[in-house]
Amino acid sequence: MSATTAGPAGTTGTEGEDETRLSRAQSKTVRQRSLRLLGDLMSPHRKGLWVAGILVVVSTIAQVAGPALIATAIDTTLARLRDHDDWAPLLMVGGLYVVAAAVAGLSIAGYVRTSARVSQGILLDLRQRVFRQTQRLSLEFHESYTSGRIISRQTSDLESLRDLLDSGLTSIVSGVLMMLFTGASLFLIDWRTGLVLAASLIPAIALTRWFQTRSQVYYRESRTASARVIVNFVETMTGIRAVQAFRRERANDVTYGGFAEEYRAANARAMGLNGIYSPGLVLIGNITVAVALLVGGLRVFHGDLDVGVLVAVLLYVKRFFGPIQEIGMFYNSFQSASAALEKISGLLVEEPTVVEPARPVPLEHARGHVQLRGVEFAYVQGRPVLPRTDLDVPAGQTVALVGATGAGKSTLAKLLSRFYDVTAGSLELDGVDVRDLSGKDLRRAVVMVTQEAYLFSGSVRDNIAMGKPGASLEEVQAAARAVGAHDFIEQLPLGYDTDVNKRGGRVSAGQRQLLSFARAFLADPAVLILDEATSSLDIPGERLVQRGLQTLLADRTALIIAHRLSTVAIADRVLVMEHGVVVEDGTPAELIGGEGRFAALHAAWRDSLV
Amino acid sequence: MPSRAADHPDGPRPTPAPDDTQPATDDRARAAQGASLSTVASMRRLVPYIRPVLPRILAGVLCALGASLAALAVPRVLQWLVNGPLTTGLATHDESGLWWGVGLVLLLGVAEAGLIAARRALILIPGTNIEARLRTELFTHLQDLPVSFHDRWPGGQLLSRSMSDLGLLRRWIAFGMLTLVVSSVTIVVGIGILVATGGVLGLIYLAGAIPMTVMAFTFSRRFRAVSRKSQDQAGDLATAVEESVHGIRVLKAFGRGRDALQSFGRQADELRGTELDKAKIMSGLQAWLTAIPELTLGVSLVVGVWMVSEGRITVGALVAFFATAAVVNSPVIDLGMVLSMTLNARTAVDRYFDVMTTPNTLPDPAAPAEVTDPHGELAFTGVHFRYGDAPTEGPGSADVLDGVDLVLPPGKTVALVGLTGSGKSTLAMLVPRLYEVTGGSVTVDGVDVRDMTREHLRSLVGVAFEDATLFSASVRDNVLLGAPDDARTDADLERALDVAQAGFAHELPEGVETTIGEEGMSLSGGQRQRIALARAIAARPRVLVLDDPLSALDVDTEAAIQARLATELEEITTLIVAHRPSTVALADLVAVLQDGRITAVGPHSELLATNEHYRYVISSLEGEFTPPPPDDVEVARQVARGEARAVVDEALDSGDATPAGRNGATAIGAWQASEGSER
């Protein structure tokens, strides 16, 4: 797996992402990466954050105004009313109180909405970034990363960030401001108590450092454990048929139970840590009050301090520690979200092995001339699947690719569709290296029906229309007719609007293949690759498809991979592949007439027919 | 990407025709039922889970109250200190009062912190335990639910229930529940004191509670609806993510990543919209919860000052009133947060129990029978089957299986042949009871599959599905997935791999210990299929169901497997779904499935001679070649471009009007013929 950002080993991209105890340097890199991402996500919302912050302050002021108004009312308006029967000042204060209430209510409402807009905006942005990245990354990456982890990045990790955003980012800012303000006032009134306060920061910082390093590890563990739970869950539910048919339920319960327990324990550890940190902060605050009281009290006794000042000072100290618990909570969410962002940012910096060219060569109308020059390919280094292959397929030719299972046929097809990049040599379309083509041009020119016919949940129509977004119902139906799928689609409860369920489970295997086929039919590419596209079809259905193909392929390049040699009938040329090497190459008639591998294969196949 | 269930916010899956017997409707009805419960009734379903930890939770509540008291006591001590020992002590130079005071403040401070720590410790463990227990029980239940349930429920919906919903619940148990209790107690007691001591002023404050209660109720109703919608949408979003990864090959092959992103973006934006709606509702409540108490205080102030001026109450009483009101106000403001948290948790509980209360439609019998000495006779008697969502009338309303009668004698291999979509796989899946017959019966050695435990039945029956369904584990683990405990040795593995011609596994980078990627995707198609076949064999079944097990294999490998299977299957009753004559060759007998019935059973050659439908399905040699009309080529191209639909309809319809017509037009036949003449 390749990754480009330089960093201490084990911290680049998603590599080693399950590692929770990182070295200091590693930890620093991933943490910085995650903070960078957070900053990056927040920067477009600077205005919203400001507005939210201001609204919070306004609402706090309006709420704080209450006691002040009460004091005025009792101190001044009471006398006016009693002595002069003058209602005006009282009503005025009462009116102000009502105004303050309204302002407090409105500003808090505004704050709730604004901060929701900000946090939802950030989440939407991040969701899309992760999704885009997922689509951008190469198959090679997905094969080892697994869908479950991506899902856990998109769900559980994102929720951690959401918790942070919802925990009131801006109210924390105002809390901190309040602390600073109170602290400064305290210094102005009585710098000695100010020093006591400052001294209390030392254990507070030490405690926070301790919490930071510990919780970092625990939250990482929690993220990793949550991903494990999700991966296991997704895989079990995806393969539920096999799970049930092979009676894996109990064994799975044990495995999953283990993962769930791991996750629980990781959460409990992290929460337990917070259960020390947060009361710890409270304790420090309370002790500081006691110490301030003691120091101040003694000074009062020595005549250095007025009792009145002492009261004020103590009030300030208490108020200073007022928001501390909230800030502790916030820091806790922050640690949790950072751990999640470490994973997400790791995924986001991952670079695809198949990269878009910086300056693509335009190819508006491909003709479909395919050339392989000295192509070599290996999935795993040192284990070549295709050792050095040269091949020239002129535009418009229909090529059948046959050979034993595991020979490398699909691999060749996937190289052509640029699912992977060749290890050596070059693969050209109309004389342009596919690595120099933009994804858009390449996908328009080359379309492959993959060996596994995957349908998305959604209607039949939407599934076929994937071949050509925006296709009209007529076009979709015409494609379905052309491959002989129209009849069965009409039989479905809602016809073309029938939901095929997840993975197309609503239709039979052969029907799934027909739908995938119709999809490709609609795409109308210059080069069409069919990888075992008819393997699950019945023979009459296959015939119908053959016929559709024969006309469809008349003037386009096609690579047809099939074990059923019936396909060969419509090919202009046959390639026989063995262990990644093309061992025979010729027209069907030539090869059948010869004595080679294909002749034998063909004879065996014909014998099997009835 | 095709649009998903997000378009149907009222249920996990759209139901084509509302029909009470349909399972999907059942789900919805149940969901509606969950939603119609009151919040208390809904949450009561958690009681069995909470009961064992109730003492801890109560202790936690006490700690929380204690901590609040400790915090409230500190100002009192300070007040006492300033008024008493400090002022008097100053005169007498008696510092002991100060020391006492400091000691008391310290004690209270430590007590507060200690009680907070204790509260957390007390609630923490139950919170995570309940979550973990609910989570594993959900998993167990889901594994138990039949395949038809999983057909209907999108993966993301299940996952979001297991992860986000239970996470919400945990947080509610750890924080929300406690705050709810503490706040409610504070508010009720506070208002009680206000009314008792404040007289008219107290009543004014109480009057404020009326609109707030009304507000809270309307809020709850609206918020609940939106909260449900948002959590459902989050589930759909998870489904979209899952599909976009599982279907990544298709998305890449068609270059549809951008469209997928757009569709995902729309969906995510919908979720954002719902969340913003939620915030809007929330903001309204917050505004009132903040403003109303303040407003009543404003009114109380005017009235109170007037009353003081009239001499009805003292200034001290007025001050005391406001001081108490200030204490009540802050939990009132918090109430908004707590209420929304509770409602979210309630939605989570509803969603959770939607699934948990889905009954298993394929339960084990109360008094299970057992096949003690299995011979492996498999019989279908008058089997009817229809899928849950089949319409009751119109096209596609006939039962998929409409009275299947078939007996597989012990040790025999029977091939099941029929057209695409004729119901072969459906019939095959009835044997391990992955689906349940809707009429008739399936028996193994005379015992109805419904009378056995699923565990027992599935120990007798092995399956190879038409798509491999492998797991991202090692080859060994995949192959031995269903192997009985006494057949998990290397030799067993070897034998299974050997029969399935899957020796390639040894050449993988780490041999049989190689992890084969998600769903086996780092293997070739044929390799996956062979591993799946080996897995079925390694399970050592008496009855083997093979659904088109050789479709992805080349002729040579197929022949090799057949040779091995022929001896291997001698003892095992095998139902093999076949599309090709080469696969049929494995079988002793062939059964033809047509229009939901077995219309013919017999040896291959006999059927070939006598059964027209069988010939139509299996034979490629018949019929002569009709060259496509010259304009067909052009037409097909137009089809691809989406033009000239009418022309095509005509062309194809005329060709396809009868099966014979379809039969006639075979390119391969022509090729065979022409080739024959060349030789």
Ligand SMILES: Nc1ncnc2c1ncn2[C@@H]1O[C@H](COP(=O)(O)OP(=O)(O)OP(=O)(O)O)[C@@H](O)[C@H]1O
């Ligand atoms: N993603 C992958 N990672 C690692 N190895 C792979 C991957 N895909 C295929 N291989 C290996 O490469 C070889 C060629 O596989 P390929 O899929 O090209 O075979 P194939 O000719 O299409 O076979 P089949 O007819 O069975 O589909 C096989 O040995 C296979 O195990």
Ligand SMILES: Nc1ncnc2c1ncn2[C@@H]1O[C@H](COP(=O)(O)OP(=O)(O)OP(=O)(O)O)[C@@H](O)[C@H]1O
């Ligand atoms: N889960 C489902 N819900 C509703 N209908 C289904 C479901 N699965 C299959 N069907 C329908 O039932 C019919 C029989 O499907 P089945 O998969 O049994 O066919 P098959 O004979 O195995 O076909 P193939 O040869 O293509 O595998 C098909 O018309 C299909 O559309």
Ligand SMILES: [Mg+2]
């Ligand atoms: Mg292949």
Ligand SMILES: [Mg+2]
């Ligand atoms: Mg089938």
